[in-house]
Amino acid sequence: MSARPRTAFLVRVALVSVLACGGLTACGADEEDLLYATDYANHEPLGVVGYPTSESLRITQQLVWRLADGKAEEVEGLAADPDEARGDVERTARNWIRSFHEGAKGKVTAEFYDEGSVRQLVVVYFHDTGQTKSFTVHLTGMAGEDGWRVTMREPDPKQASSAPDWVPRTPGGLGSKTPR
Structure with a gap:
């Protein structure tokens, strides 16, 4: 792999890592909201x-x-x-x-x-x-x-x-x- 394609590959890997990390952070809030909604549905109002x-x-x-x-x-x-x-x-x-x-x-x-x-x-x-x-x-x-x-x-x-x-x-x- 030449230097240029390798650099492009590493940039893509870094970008995917950043996006995945950001997505996981957002999932924390979504997960909390899902737990709350599940609790709400499973209990008396x-x-x-x-x-x-x-x-x-x-x-x-x-x-x-x-x-x-x-x-x-x-x-x-x-x-x-x-x-x-x-x-x-x-x-x-x-x-x-x-x-x-x-x-x-x-x-x-x-x-x-x-x-x-x-x-x-x-x-x-x-x-x-x-x-x-x-x-x-x-x-x-x-x-x-x-x-x-x-x-x-x-x-x-x-x-x-x-x-x-x-x-x-x-x-x-x-x-x-x-x-x-």
Whole structure:
């Protein structure tokens, strides 16, 4: 092979490599969207009250789906808490699954409180079991670069399964505004 055809061949190989790499990067987003769509199709629809952002809704749906599936490691993967709180996160995930697994498999309504540009309080109503759960979702990292996550610091089983005393019995009872 002369120098000129060999150079052209190497340029083509490099171009194909760059295009393939770019395609794989794009596949990551497509794969995430496909997983989300599959999860959406495989679970009971989530009722919504209040004004979630698309991302606060997405992380809440994912949490409810992971609770329904009983997948502790995947629940832990949604946590906002820093590495030094990993033990609390692991215990919280197990407590939440133990407490809300059955309810999460049925009809669920999530109420999103207040304005949610960077943080939002969410109350989830598990209709089949009559349980409620509140938690906070928020942007993590510098300028939200890590995306939306869930605060998980309830390693005590009683704390993890208890409903806050201010939560109305039915969604929308406070007009999606936290009591002041």
